[in-house]
Amino acid sequence: MSASTASHLHTKDDHDHHHGPRKGLMRWVLTTNHKDIGTLYLWLSFASFLIGGVLALLIRMELFKPGMQLVNPEFFNQLTTLHGLIMVFGAIMPAFVGLANWLLPIMLGAPDMALPRLNNWSFWILPFAFSMLLSTLFMEGSAPNFGWTFYAPLSTEYGPPSTDFFIFAIHMMGISSIMGAINVIATILNMRAPGMTLMKMPIFCWTWLITAFLLIAVMPVLAGAVTMMLTDRHFGTSFFSAGGGGDPIMFQHIFWFFGHPEVYIMILPAFGIISQILPTFSRKPLFGYASMVYATCAIALLSFTVWAHHMFTVGMPLAGELFFMYATMLIAVPTGVKVFNWAATMYRGSLSFETPMLFALAFIFLFTLGGFSGMMLSITPADFQYHDTYFVVAHFHYVLVPGALFSIFAAVYYWLPKWTGHYYSEILGKTHFWLSVISMNVTFFPMHFLGLAGMPRRIPDYALQFANFNQIASIGAFVFGASQVFFLYIVIKTIRNGKKATDQVWENAHGLEWTLPSPAPYHTFTTPPVVK
Amino acid sequence: MSLTWTKSLKVFLGAVLSFGFSSSTWADYTLNMTQGVSSVSARIYDLHMIIFWICTIIAILVYSVMIYSIIRHRKSRGYKAAEFHESTTVEIIWTIIPFFILIAMAIPATSTLFDMEDVSDSDLTIKVTGYRWYWHYDYLDEDISFFSRLTTPDDQVYNLVPKGEHYLLEVDNHLVVPVGKKIRFLIGSKDVIHSWWVPAFGVKKDAIPGFIRQIWTQIDVDKPGIYRGQCAELCGAKHGYMPIVVEAKPYDEYVKWLEEQKQKQAAASADEDKEWSYDELMVKGEKEYNMVCAMCHQASGKGLPPTFPSLVDSPIVRTKDQRIHHIRNVLYGKNAMPAFGEQLSDVQIAAIITYERNAWGHETKEMVQPQEVKEQRQKG
Numbered sequence: 021m022s023a024s025t026a027s028h029l030h031t032k033d034d035h036d037h038h039h040g041p042r043k044g045l046m047r048w049v050l051t052t053n054h055k056d057i058g059t060l061y062l063w064l065s066f067a068s069f070l071i072g073g074v075l076a077l078l079i080r081m082e083l084f085k086p087g088m089q090l091v092n093p094e095f096f097n098q099l100t101t102l103h104g105l106i107m108v109f110g111a112i113m114p115a116f117v118g119l120a121n122w123l124l125p126i127m128l129g130a131p132d133m134a135l136p137r138l139n140n141w142s143f144w145i146l147p148f149a150f151s152m153l154l155s156t157l158f159m160e161g162s163a164p165n166f167g168w169t170f171y172a173p174l175s176t177e178y179g180p181p182s183t184d185f186f187i188f189a190i191h192m193m194g195i196s197s198i199m200g201a202i203n204v205i206a207t208i209l210n211m212r213a214p215g216m217t218l219m220k221m222p223i224f225c226w227t228w229l230i231t232a233f234l235l236i237a238v239m240p241v242l243a244g245a246v247t248m249m250l251t252d253r254h255f256g257t258s259f260f261s262a263g264g265g266g267d268p269i270m271f272q273h274i275f276w277f278f279g280h281p282e283v284y285i286m287i288l289p290a291f292g293i294i295s296q297i298l299p300t301f302s303r304k305p306l307f308g309y310a311s312m313v314y315a316t317c318a319i320a321l322l323s324f325t326v327w328a329h330h331m332f333t334v335g336m337p338l339a340g341e342l343f344f345m346y347a348t349m350l351i352a353v354p355t356g357v358k359v360f361n362w363a364a365t366m367y368r369g370s371l372s373f374e375t376p377m378l379f380a381l382a383f384i385f386l387f388t389l390g391g392f393s394g395m396m397l398s399i400t401p402a403d404f405q406y407h408d409t410y411f412v413v414a415h416f417h418y419v420l421v422p423g424a425l426f427s428i429f430a431a432v433y434y435w436l437p438k439w440t441g442h443y444y445s446e447i448l449g450k451t452h453f454w455l456s457v458i459s460m461n462v463t464f465f466p467m468h469f470l471g472l473a474g475m476p477r478r479i480p481d482y483a484l485q486f487a488n489f490n491q492i493a494s495i496g497a498f499v500f501g502a503s504q505v506f507f508l509y510i511v512i513k514t515i516r517n518g519k520k521a522t523d524q525v526w527e528n529a530h531g532l533e534w535t536l537p538s539p540a541p542y543h544t545f546t547t548p549p550v551v552k
Numbered sequence: 553m554s555l556t557w558t559k560s561l562k563v564f565l566g567a568v569l570s571f572g573f574s575s576s577t578w579a580d581y582t583l584n585m586t587q588g589v590s591s592v593s594a595r596i597y598d599l600h601m602i603i604f605w606i607c608t609i610i611a612i613l614v615y616s617v618m619i620y621s622i623i624r625h626r627k628s629r630g631y632k633a634a635e636f637h638e639s640t641t642v643e644i645i646w647t648i649i650p651f652f653i654l655i656a657m658a659i660p661a662t663s664t665l666f667d668m669e670d671v672s673d674s675d676l677t678i679k680v681t682g683y684r685w686y687w688h689y690d691y692l693d694e695d696i697s698f699f700s701r702l703t704t705p706d707d708q709v710y711n712l713v714p715k716g717e718h719y720l721l722e723v724d725n726h727l728v729v730p731v732g733k734k735i736r737f738l739i740g741s742k743d744v745i746h747s748w749w750v751p752a753f754g755v756k757k758d759a760i761p762g763f764i765r766q767i768w769t770q771i772d773v774d775k776p777g778i779y780r781g782q783c784a785e786l787c788g789a790k791h792g793y794m795p796i797v798v799e800a801k802p803y804d805e806y807v808k809w810l811e812e813q814k815q816k817q818a819a820a821s822a823d824e825d826k827e828w829s830y831d832e833l834m835v836k837g838e839k840e841y842n843m844v845c846a847m848c849h850q851a852s853g854k855g856l857p858p859t860f861p862s863l864v865d866s867p868i869v870r871t872k873d874q875r876i877h878h879i880r881n882v883l884y885g886k887n888a889m890p891a892f893g894e895q896l897s898d899v900q901i902a903a904i905i906t907y908e909r910n911a912w913g914h915e916t917k918e919m920v921q922p923q924e925v926k927e928q929r930q931k932g
Contacts, residue, residue, distance in 0.1 A: 173743075178788060333758050335739075371621065402603065474781070
């Protein structure tokens with residue numbers, strides 16, 4: 021907050037000319053520069069997003085009308101599985117890590133991440149992990165076909181041979197995430213500029229600090245789950261097989277002990293981004309900075325106590341169902357605090373509506389809507405009707421698309437001038453926004469109705485009464501997909517020949533990053549700025 | 553079914569506006585959860601609507617502050633920003649009030665949950681077992697059991713003929729239950745996790761291999777009829793093709809139905825001992841094959857290699873010295889092929905094997921009698 025008071029700066033006449041980037045391809049392979057690595061993460065994420073998107077469009081094409089027309093049910097399951105895995109591990113998570121890489125050092129006034137060589141390693145694991153995951157599509161038998169939740173025994177006893185590749189890929193992604201998280205924590209705790217106390221740190225740094233702890237806590241749990249799967253498949257253990265004394269439900273407990281905090285890993289950095297952007301375009305400080313921090317901590321802690329709300333229908337004891345219902349409902353309190361704070365930030369501000377602000381506003385409106393359906397899902401008796409239907413599909417897409425994804429779009433538009441030194445075209449940006457926000461709602465809103473009417477999720481074909489809404493959803497999906505190709509065009513156009521950006525970029529932007537030239541020089545803050 | 557997109561948009565907007573109201577304008581578009589035909593499903597529906605309206609009210613409050621700010625407090629209208637950025641009082645208020653709202657929601661939810669989990673004092677018990685990919689029903693007190701499989705023909709699925717009214721929601725044997733009685737269901741599975749869901753009863757429970765779960769329903773006395781549901785947990789390739797059809801009858805009709813079933817099962821066991829003719833076996837075999845085997849091996853016998861191998865010209869199916877293997881494969885399974893010994897009677901297996909050995913141009917003219925299957929079964 022008080023970062024704008026930073027006085028001392030290194031600019032163009034700095035030592036940059038001594039050690040700029042390496043030339044050619046090796047710059048990217050060997051780089052330890054946080055900006056290069058951030059860029060690599062963001063491009064990898066965008067590539068995954070397009071691949072995951074194509075899989076989603078194949079799904080929506082098949083579901084355009086009842087009957088099987090395009091793919092067979094077996095391949096349909098592979099599509100849903102890979103779509104989920106790629107969007108979670110390939111698109112959303114790497115995008116946030118990319119933003120962390122780009123922004124944390126320049127927000128904290130640090131010269132780079134704390135562990136730059138580790139940083140290179142955590143990135144370069146990922147392209148190999150994803151290639152391996154995608155290669156399963158071309159393997160004999162089939163690609164993983166058991167959903168992104170890969171419940172046992174469908175995945176252990178009935179999974180295709182490629183399941184082993186899937187397990188190995190998950191291990192690699194986990195290693196990458198843990199190393200990245202260690203780096204984030206080390207950077208935030210050790211490399212803040214003099215005078216920047218934790219409670220003066222930009223809120224994006226706070227949310228990422230908490231996210232990094234979540235990652236370190238739960239990625240090993242996922243690794244444990246897939247290792248147990250591997251030994252069940254090949255070494256004669258029966259962790260998840262009742263026939264050998266194990267329990268298929270234990271798999272779900274372990275999976276969701278990872279999986280529930282994981283959904284917060286995909287939303288907490290988004291909260292941070294929105295809390296950076298909203299005050300800029302409201303020309304008013306963030307309302308309740310301290311309570312935002314506490315609310316984020318509360319959400320993170322609660323996220324460890326609610327995993328079994330994904331499993332109300334497996335037949336838990338009544339006491340278990342009650343505990344997980346109450347704990348889940350409680351999450352509404354800190355989440356509510358955040359939404360109220362955002363509304364209060366806007367109230368009596370001086371608002372303007374550049375593209376990042378539009379995405380931030382869509383985030384608040386639509387993420388809240390996803391929160392409401394989450395509230396409904398937390399009520400256990402009602403969950404018996406919602407569970408495993410399109411109502412759930414609608415819910416988590418409302419949290420992940422206008423939530424996580426739109427926050428990433430907002431971030432890209434907001435910091436793109438700082439990254440590239442060029443402004444994006446406001447008209448094109450707004451077009452992208454309106455296309456995305458309308459088509460996204462056309463795609464996912466009807467899914468609420470489908471779920472309530474009784475359409476189970478993950479079915480390749482459906483009864484006639486579900487036809488109309490599915491058709492609407494499919495049309496929306498295609499427009500949404502096309503809008504994202506348009507986004508690619510906007511970004512490339514900005515990099516190549518956008519209008520020159522000023523250092524401040526936005527009228528009311530606060531924070532150390534805006535004290536740097538645009539584009540941000542390859543090495544920044546070789547002498548730390550002082551924050552008062 | 554086919555809509556222009558402008559019409560779609562209109563329907564979509566209409567749907568958004570009319571959610572929560574029972575409107576006949578959009579009869580084709582079910583917008584809300586069913587109220588169902590049992591006390592539990594009605595209580596769930598009420599809970600659902602309570603939460604929906606609470607969420608709607610909160611949404612209206614929060615959104616109006618934001619929309620008001622967006623309209624009034626904009627820079628383009630020259631509005632000057634205020635400077636405030638915290639207020640402990642309002643922050644405490646908007647932390648505490650939601651707490652009380654949550655408690656208000658938790659009370660009816662808790663009492664409904666107690667009700668749903670109380671399976672005591674049931675009038676009859678039905679064991680439901682999930683298989684890949686159909687259901688088995690076992691009336692524990694009545695010694696009646698049967699499988700229930702999808703009957704929608706492949707030609708409808710692959711768009712070769714028009715689709716029927718209950719496309720994908722029709723089965724050969726309905727689960728028949730009495731209205732007004734408390735029915736306890738025991739849910740289990742033979743292979744992977746399935747989930748038995750009938751929305752009209754407000755009942756959904758996962759079928760977990762190696763474990764038995766309990767649920768119950770009591771259908772309102774004045775609501776006999778046919779209720780449909782589907783498997784709700786991803787269970788493999790045919791997850792979308794294992795519907796549930798329940799026929800609720802008045803108690804006296806239900807008792808009559810039970811009697812008929814018992815006679816049928818007695819007649820079926822007499823069939824085990826009789827010598828069948830070639831034509832009888834072929835007719836029965838084709839029917840059973842299409843019901844049971846075509847799910848993987850296709851009606852054409854060609855399968856979906858490599859997961860489901862082709863039977864056409866397979867040595868096991870067409871050479872004489874592999875005959876015993878053929879029978880044993882069906883009885884005990886092989887690789888991905890499940891064991892059908894428990895599910896199918898000797899007559900059914902004999903008919904299927906006879907059919908397979910003579911269909912698709914095989915014409916071995918061999919017959920397999922139930923007696924022969926029985927021998928293999930006894931060998932184990």
